[in-house]
Each structure stands twice: as structure tokens, then as C-alpha cells.
Amino acid sequence: MTDRSTPVPWAHEQVEGARGDVLPVLERVVALHRGDAELTTPRKGVASLASGQLGEGTPYPLQLAPAAIMMISVAVKFFILHVESGTPVKGP
Amino acid sequence: MTSTNPTSETTRPGDDEPAVRPLQPLLHDSVVVLRAPTQAWSAEDGDIGATVIHGIYHGDTRVAAGLRVRVGDTDPEAVSVAPRGATGATFVSLVREIDGHGGADPRVRLERRRDVSAGSVVERLTLSSGVDHTIETSLVVELSPDFSTMSSLKAGIVDGAEWSGEPIEDGIVISSGSVTLRVTAPGAVVSTADGKVRVSWPLDVPPHASESRELCVAITDESLVVVAPRGEVSWRAPEGTTSDPRVARWVAAALADLDALRLALPDHPDDEFLAAGAPWFFTLFGRDSIWAARLLLPVTTDIAASTLRILARLQGIAHDPESAEQPGKIMHELRSAPLTIPGEGVTLPPVYYGTVDATALWVTLLADAYAAGMSELAVTELLPTLRGCLDWIIQPGDNDGDGFLDYVDLTGHGLANQGWKDSGDSIQWRDGRLAEGPIALCEVQGYAYEAVMAGARLLEALGDGRDDTQALRSWAADLKRRFAEAYWVETPEGRYPAVALDAHKRPVDSLTSNIGHLLGTGILDAEEEGTVATLLIGPSMSSGFGLRTLSTEAAGYWPLSYHGGSVWTHDTAIAIAGLVRSGHLEQARVLSEGLLTAAERFSFRMPELYSGDAADEFSSPTPYPAACRPQAWSAAAAFAVQTAVTS
Numbered sequence: 001m002t003d004r005s006t007p008v009p010w011a012h013e014q015v016e017g018a019r020g021d022v023l024p025v026l027e028r029v030v031a032l033h034r035g036d037a038e039l040t041t042p043r044k045g046v047a048s049l050a051s052g053q054l055g056e057g058t059p060y061p062l063q064l065a066p067a068a069i070m071m072i073s074v075a076v077k078f079f080i081l082h083v084e085s086g087t088p089v090k091g092p
Numbered sequence: 093m094t095s096t097n098p099t100s101e102t103t104r105p106g107d108d109e110p111a112v113r114p115l116q117p118l119l120h121d122s123v124v125v126l127r128a129p130t131q132a133w134s135a136e137d138g139d140i141g142a143t144v145i146h147g148i149y150h151g152d153t154r155v156a157a158g159l160r161v162r163v164g165d166t167d168p169e170a171v172s173v174a175p176r177g178a179t180g181a182t183f184v185s186l187v188r189e190i191d192g193h194g195g196a197d198p199r200v201r202l203e204r205r206r207d208v209s210a211g212s213v214v215e216r217l218t219l220s221s222g223v224d225h226t227i228e229t230s231l232v233v234e235l236s237p238d239f240s241t242m243s244s245l246k247a248g249i250v251d252g253a254e255w256s257g258e259p260i261e262d263g264i265v266i267s268s269g270s271v272t273l274r275v276t277a278p279g280a281v282v283s284t285a286d287g288k289v290r291v292s293w294p295l296d297v298p299p300h301a302s303e304s305r306e307l308c309v310a311i312t313d314e315s316l317v318v319v320a321p322r323g324e325v326s327w328r329a330p331e332g333t334t335s336d337p338r339v340a341r342w343v344a345a346a347l348a349d350l351d352a353l354r355l356a357l358p359d360h361p362d363d364e365f366l367a368a369g370a371p372w373f374f375t376l377f378g379r380d381s382i383w384a385a386r387l388l389l390p391v392t393t394d395i396a397a398s399t400l401r402i403l404a405r406l407q408g409i410a411h412d413p414e415s416a417e418q419p420g421k422i423m424h425e426l427r428s429a430p431l432t433i434p435g436e437g438v439t440l441p442p443v444y445y446g447t448v449d450a451t452a453l454w455v456t457l458l459a460d461a462y463a464a465g466m467s468e469l470a471v472t473e474l475l476p477t478l479r480g481c482l483d484w485i486i487q488p489g490d491n492d493g494d495g496f497l498d499y500v501d502l503t504g505h506g507l508a509n510q511g512w513k514d515s516g517d518s519i520q521w522r523d524g525r526l527a528e529g530p531i532a533l534c535e536v537q538g539y540a541y542e543a544v545m546a547g548a549r550l551l552e553a554l555g556d557g558r559d560d561t562q563a564l565r566s567w568a569a570d571l572k573r574r575f576a577e578a579y580w581v582e583t584p585e586g587r588y589p590a591v592a593l594d595a596h597k598r599p600v601d602s603l604t605s606n607i608g609h610l611l612g613t614g615i616l617d618a619e620e621e622g623t624v625a626t627l628l629i630g631p632s633m634s635s636g637f638g639l640r641t642l643s644t645e646a647a648g649y650w651p652l653s654y655h656g657g658s659v660w661t662h663d664t665a666i667a668i669a670g671l672v673r674s675g676h677l678e679q680a681r682v683l684s685e686g687l688l689t690a691a692e693r694f695s696f697r698m699p700e701l702y703s704g705d706a707a708d709e710f711s712s713p714t715p716y717p718a719a720c721r722p723q724a725w726s727a728a729a730a731f732a733v734q735t736a737v738t739s
Binding site for chain 1: 718
């Protein structure tokens with residue numbers, strides 16, 4: 001989170017309403033966002049969506065399909081280990 | 093009751109839909125009726141739901157994906173749509189299947205009168221009969237709540253959210269998260285099924301008579317960061333002396349669109365700005381709001397003054413690479429939530445500062461608004477913000493210390509290009525290679541020169557106690573000298589300023605519309621301005637419908653390339669204004685005639701951009717199918733043209 005209290009030479013109150021109370025809702029969202037420093041992405045994708053350029057489409061479903069398939073094997077293993085450890089899978 | 097969104101075109105993983113690649117929806121053949129922050133996109137018959145772009149939107153949420161009207165069991169056949177300004181439209185359809193009078197001409201028709209205000213869509217349905225017997229039928233409206241996010245829809249993905257409904261007298265209240273729809277239809281039977289709201293009126297239409305019913309969708313969203321401004325517009329069309337009727341028609345349409353694009357921030361509802369454009373950009377953009385207000389100065393200084401104040405409140409105060417914020421910098425884009433790109437794990441902050449030009453443009457708007465009549469008191473209140481802008485231009489605006497304003501995205505997931513040509517392939521060499529950043533755009537140096545000189549004049553006139561205006565002028569003079577040394581190139585197309593310097597300080601040699609922005613800034617001398625003026629109206633740059641973004645002689649030229657050959661309305665208008673300012677009226681009129689020809693083809697609602705095809709080969713410009721319309725700076729371009737043709 002950025003220190004928003006850093007003074008700057010021309011900081012002022014002449015414009016009615018200080019920045020900090022302009023948009024309380026927005027400030028909360030900013031705080032939430034800035035907590036995540038691990039975001040990475042191909043910049044071209046961002047540019048085409050943030051601008052009005054006709055996008056190339058997104059590979060979202062195609063990317064997620066293999067991930068979903070991989071999740072199935074993990075879920076099966078988890079289920080087997082869960083049963084073998086003697087933990088009931090349903091309540092009494 | 094609770095429902096998801098069964099009518100959606102969703103392609104989310106886990107659904108039963110095939111794994112197809114979603115595509116950004118096209119807009120060019122849809123009808124929009126709007127009053128920011130609310131907009132309704134439909135087909136020409138008024139029905140909503142045939143394509144992904146269709147819907148009722150409020151802020152960044154599509155609250156309804158469908159609105160379909162039937163007469164009994166019949167789908168009306170559309171015959172016309174008549175816009176009523178920006179905020180209304182009347183759709184006319186025939187209902188031949190229940191006509192039954194035996195004559196040749198259709199005698200039963202349905203009028204759908206749609207009116208959009210901030211936070212509501214009203215649909216008045218009138219069935220008119222010219223037959224000799226009573227028509228016994230029903231009017232049925234199916235509304236499909238949705239709650240998809242704007243950013244997902246732009247990617248072609250419908251991510252509608254769950255909603256719940258609560259019956260009320262004459263209607264139903266639908267809620268999803270922070271959004272509430274209050275659907276009322278007096279006299280109707282309202283029910284829900286399959287995730288849709290069904291509104292049905294039994295209807296008896298006497299011989300040679302009409303019957304009307306009305307549906308109202310009222311929308312509230314407590315999370316919105318933009319709201320409708322409190323006041324009405326006070327502007328009037330500027331008087332011009334031209335016999336060209338196209339000018340007056342474009343000016344009238346532009347003022348209606350600009351009125352409908354007015355927005356404010358919740359804490360200062362009296363200060364308004366112009367939303368960038370429909371549908372995607374119903375929010376505050378630094379660059380767009382400034383240019384639109386600047387082009388609108390012949391009409392009013394009020395929008396300029398309030399836009400300056402709004403952006404001043406959001407002026408950067410800290411260094412934050414994630415949001416590209418720097419002390420003194422004017423912001424780029426405001427959203428109510430982080431901009432997320434589905435499937436990419438990408439998030440841009442809701443206040444994003446990734447713009448290299450908005451800060452200098454803020455200063456030029458302040459100076460021009462003062463010259464146009466903005467009050468001295470209002471300007472004086474903004475002098476501290478002016479100081480911050482000037483400090484940013486001279487120091488942090490130059491990332492690599494070479495004395496030119498440039499940009500580079502330090503995060504790897506911000507905007508790769510931070511000038512107005514912000515697409516990934518917008519800055520390219522004549523041979524088609526993409527330029528490598530940091531990029532120092534030519535027009536930004538012009539903006540900076542003009543801003544620092546104008547800022548010095550304002551400080552001298554209104555004073556803030558610091559005696560440094562001579563230093564500012566010296567900095568600007570040095571920038572002008574270095575620009576002349578570094579930017580000019582000579583190619584088979586002639587001698588002109590390069591579009592930019594690349595990472596290695598090499599002038600990127602393509603001939604582009606960017607050089608039109610230099611005219612009148614003062615960074616060129618009179619002879620250089622004459623050279624640029626001549627090139628702008630040459631056959632490789634002037635299409636006959638406006639100014640191409642990239643010369644047809646460049647390897648990367650393509651008429652429907654977003655920034656590599658298309659014509660942008662505002663870009664042409666800025667060049668026209670610069671030609672007028674630099675005394676090249678004949679060239680200004682050539683480009684103005686191009687825009688007027690295009691405006692007539694687009695029914696005087698100029699889109700954000702369109703094809704760069706030549707007018708002598710195409711009778712009408714081909715739409716860029718994703719272009720916003722109305723777009724604030726495209727509408728405001730009308731006043732630059734009006735000035736040019738009446739000068």
C-alpha cells in the first residue's frame with residue numbers, strides 16, 4: 001500500500017475536497033488491489049482490452065479445459081486417500 | 093426466488109457450452125439509447141438479446157441481457173427506427189399475422205417508444221389498429237436479468253451473476269449484489285420462469301384505435317463511482333455563418349450526444365465531465381475528458397472548469413508503479429472496481445495513471461479555458477494543481493533523462509502504449525516493425541511545450557509568488573530546439589517529424605496523424621508548420637473522409653487497423669484546429685470537408701473511428717465495428733469543423 005501522506009511541494013487545499021475523501025468507496029478498492037503484488041500478464045492482452053481496439057478474443061475456455069481435467073485426477077486421489085485414512089466421507 | 097442467467101450466451105468453463113473462443117462483440121449495426129450512466133443497446137426492431145452487446149447497462153454492469161416484445165404469439169416485423177436525440181428512440185413494427193382485414197396494406201402496427209434517463213429505461217408500447225373489428229390479443233414482454241460485467245462482455249464472455257426477485261404491486265424488484273432493478277408494469281401480470289421476468293397485458297384494441305402500455309425498469313447501484321450530474325445543461329449551439337446545412341445538423345446532434353454523456357463523481361455532483369464513450373467507456377478518462385472539453389470551448393467553459401477541478405482532485409501525490417501514479421500526474425482512467433481480464437489473471441487498479449499526455453493537456457485546457465472566459469477566481473484556485481503538472485512535465489515525465497516526455501510500463505501488465513494511440517501495435521516503423529519503448533511521442537512534446545509556455549503565462553498573469561517563469565520558458569525553448577534536432581526525418585514521403593523516438597533515441601520514421609497535433613502548439617516554426625500542413629492533406633494521409641492515422645505508404649497500413657490506417661474523428665479535428673491556429677485555413681477546410689462527408693454518412697453521430705478507405709473508391713466509410721458511438725471527443729469535433737468552415 002502506497003503511503004498517501006507523502007507531502008509534495010504543491011500539495012494544496014484550494015480545490016474543494018481533498019483527494020482522500022473524494023471517493024471513499026474507491027479508496028477501499030484501491031487498497032484491496034494494491035495488496036496483490038504478484039499480478040503478471042502479457043501486456044498486449046491488457047492493451048487490447050483497456051483500449052477500444054477490437055480484441056482477438058480470449059483463450060479463457062480453452063485454457064481452463066486442461067486445468068479442469070487436471071483437477072479431476074487430483075480430486076480422485078484426494079477421495080481415495082480420504083477413504084483409506086479412515087475418515088468418513090459422510091456424516092453418520 | 094433466485095435465479096442465475098439461463099438465457100446467456102455464456103462460454104464459461106464448466107458450462108455445457110462448447111469450448112469456443114469468445115470474440116469481442118461488434119457494435120456497428122446496433123441501436124443505442126442512452127443517458128449516462130445508463131444505456132440500452134438493441135437491434136433495429138427494439139428487441140434486446142440477439143448479440144452479446146445487446147442489453148440494458150448501468151455503469152459497468154449489464155443489468156439485463158434481453159428485452160423482447162411479442163403481440164400475442166407473434167413476433168412483430170421491424171420496419172423503422174427513429175432516434176429522438178440521444179435519449180430516446182421509436183421503433184415501428186408491423187403485426188401482419190393478426191391484421192386479418194384482407195387488404196393489401198398493413199393496418200396493425202406496434203410502436204415501441206424507448207426513453208432512457210440516468211437510472212431508468214421506460215418502454216411505452218402502443219398497438220394501433222386501422223381495421224374495422226376489435227383486436228383481442230396480448231402484449232408480452234420478456235426481460236432477462238443478467239448482471240454481467242462490462243469488461244467480461246467486451247471480451248465476449250457473459251459472466252452473469254445470480255439474482256433474486258421479490259414481487260411488488262405492478263411488478264417485481266430484482267437484486268444482485270449492489271444492483272437493484274425495480275420493474276413496474278401497471279395493469280400487467282408479472283411472473284418469473286426460466287430465469288426471465290414475464291410481463292403480460294391482455295389487450296383489446298377497438299376498431300381504428302390505439303392502446304398503450306408502459307414498462308419501467310428503474311436501476312440503482314450503490315457501488316457506482318460515477319453518477320448523473322445534478323444540473324441540466326446550460327449550453328446553446330454556437331452561432332456560425334455558413335450555408336452548409338451539414339454543419340448545423342452535426343452541431344445539433346453533437347450537443348444532444350454530449351448532453352447524454354455528462355457524468356459526475358458522487359461527492360461533487362455539481363462538477364460534471366464528459367464520459368468518454370458508449371458502451372465501453374462510461375467513466376472518467378483524463379485525456380478524453382480534457383480533449384472533449386477543449387473542443388467544446390466555443391460552446392461553454394463550464395465543462396472545462398468542472399473537468400479541470402475533478403481531475404485536480406485526483407492528481408497524483410505519490411509514486412506507485414502499480415497504478416503508474418506519480419506526484420503531479422493527471423490520471424488516465426477511473427473504474428468502480430479493478431479492471432479484470434477473464435482468464436488472464438490481470439487486474440488494473442480502479443484509478444490508473446498510465447497516460448503520458450493528460451498532464452500537459454490539463455494545463456493547455458486550463459489556459460484555453462481562461463482565454464475563453466473561465467473566471468479568474470476559478471483559474472486561480474487551480475494554480476497549485478498547475479504547479480504540480482509543470483513539475484511533473486519537467487521531471488518525472490521524462491523517464492530516461494533525455495529531456496523528452498516518454499513512457500514505459502514498469503509493471504509488465506499496464507498499458508504498453510500510453511499516448512492516445514494506446515493499442516499494442518500503434519507505434520511502428522515505416523517498414524512495419526513495432527517500436528521499442530520507452531517511447532517519446534512527437535505530439536506529447538508539442539503538448540509539453542505548449543503547456544509549459546501557457547503555464548508560465550498564467551503564472552505571470554495570476555501569480556503564485558514564485559519567480560521562476562523565465563526558467564519555465566527556457567526549459568520550453570530548449571525542448572523546442574532539441575525536438576527540431578531529434579525528430580525530423582526524411583523518407584520517400586518527404587520531410588516531417590517522426591511519430592516518436594524509440595528506446596535507442598532513434599526517430600520512428602512512419603508518417604502519421606500525430607504530427608497534426610503539433611500544429612499551433614508552438615514547437616514548430618512557421619516553415620515547419622507549412623510542411624506538415626501540406627503533408628496532412630496529401631493523398632496518403634487524407635482519405636476524403638478525414639485524416640488517416642498512418643500513411644497508405646507505410647508497410648503497416650491497413651484501412652481498418654485501429655491506429656494504423658483508420659480515421660479517428662477527434663484526431664482529424666485536432667489537426668483541423670491546429671491548421672486554423674497556424675493559419676492554414678485552406679488545408680483545414682479540406683479535412684473539414686472530409687469529416688462533414690463522413691458525418692452525413694453516419695447520420696451525424698460520428699463514431700470513435702472508421703475505415704481509412706479512400707472516398708473516391710467508397711461512397712461511404714466502412715465502420716470500425718468495435719468503435720464507440722457516441723464518443724465525446726468525436727461529437728465535440730463538430731465545433732472544430734464549425735470554427736474552420738466559418739473562419
